[in-house]
Amino acid sequence: MPGQVFECATWPRIAAVVILWAMYELYKRFTHIGRLSFLHGPPTPSYVWGNVSALREAPVGTQYSEWRKTYGPVYRLHDLLMEPILVLGDPTGALYVLNKTETYWRPVIDRVVLRLWFGLNILSTETKEHLQRKRRMSSAFTAQYVKTISAKLFDLAHDLANEWNDKLGLEKCIIVDMAKDLHRLSLNCISRTMFAYDLSDPTGRIPTLLEKFSGGPEDTIFTRLALLMISVNPQLMNFPNPFKEWANMLRTELGTIAQKVWGAVEKGESLEGQDAKALEVLSQQREEGEGVSKDDAVSEIAGLLFAGSESTGNVIAELMYELAHRPDIQTKMRDELLAFEAHNGSPPRYGDLMGSGGNKLSYFNAVIMETLRTKAVLMYIAREAVADDVIPLNILLPGSAAHSLPVRKGQIIYIPIRDGLNIDPDIWGADAKTFSPERWLESGVRERGGILTFGDGPKACLGRAFAIAELKIVAATLVRTFSFRPSYDHFHIDFYQLSGNTVKPMVRGHENEGVQMPLQIRLREEL
């Protein structure tokens, strides 16, 4: 029939090609299966889903750290279709991998997804191109620049305090969804200070945007099948499927904001005197002929809005959760801040919070460090070896006499952060899992080794100084003004590794309502 795309006789040939291709991909996959057989690891509950489904369904704190007790810091897991994953919880090995960026890249699936979300930017590129982009943006995130925009961060924290105050009205206490409010605040912090763009919801788009950030595609049999196929060949992500659809939604939402932000530069508006350092950097380089196209700028802006909001918002919300459940720590922290205010005649300023000028606020800073150690937003950092290599280790590999581990090209590696190195009992002691700010007041604590909350090496977090400033400013402002308690005795909050690899809270029994963290707040005077 004219117009018919393929003759009927063509279909069997197409089917044969697809089957041959699938068999070839599966063959390649099965040749990997035995690669880490010399390592121990937990049983694999399913040949199809490996350990992945169990990991996603288990609350944070119940898997990696438990497996470590049985198998030590270096062991093996299985991904979909039994692809072996090397879990590298050895500090020497982890730092080696994170620093050797020519051999260890983000896994191909992450690169494909990140490109779909944002296009080409710091997050989705490797080696020389990544370094160029990183160098370009770094000048917007120096400690010096963060200091200059700290006043705006204080303003935004006060705005949230005022908003909660208004909601409280004459009530003694109210329930606030910390996850939502702090995510919104963080998004606005990055947007107002780096792009001079106000996201305080004039159009009502922000709540939808945040939901899209937090959720993933609906978990149906079709989604799972798509995931399986994509795991066999990540390039399939480029064809229509539920993950691509979801990525497109995210891209459209973030892209719309990023285009509006870049619009100011295209219209030639002056950025002088505005808090828009990241925009300024991109705009300057465009003028200097360094090839910053509109697409380039939009991808970079969207990536920064994404990386800079969800992460910091989650960490602050988790701190509030901890304080609500540990009134002793909350009171001690607040008392120190109020004593500072009484002594100095004004609340702590940026320099005081950052520990400069001799004002120690030592307990406050200990709480912040312990938050960064125990509430790392990434469960793990993933890498893929793009060449054969030998990873040096601190430990002796079980069953061998070597302080090293050979890996083959294509090996996927997870460096466990949240439930791994940050709570390693060999570094932090038997109470490594306990939230105990006091440990940061002991002498010699900083020599124990770094925490990996912000990663390490050339791909370490670009926004580290910004995130710490935001965390300290928001925590100090809110804790001085309000007290936090669990919402109701029967509300239990669990933390899960959700979309991507970040940790998010859900109410037990209400998981279908998505990410939320209801906590009770009241004015400090009402204590």
Ligand code: HEM
């Ligand atoms: C507490 C909050 C934050 C945490 C825990 C965090 C954590 C991390 C981690 C672990 C990485 C390394 C990922 C890897 O090695 O694959 C990273 C990378 C990155 N972060 Fe953050 N981050 C936070 C806040 C921010 C902020 C405020 C920004 C600002 C825009 C930001 C921007 C980035 C960017 C652009 C990268 C990619 C760096 C690269 O590939 O070279 N992050 N972050």
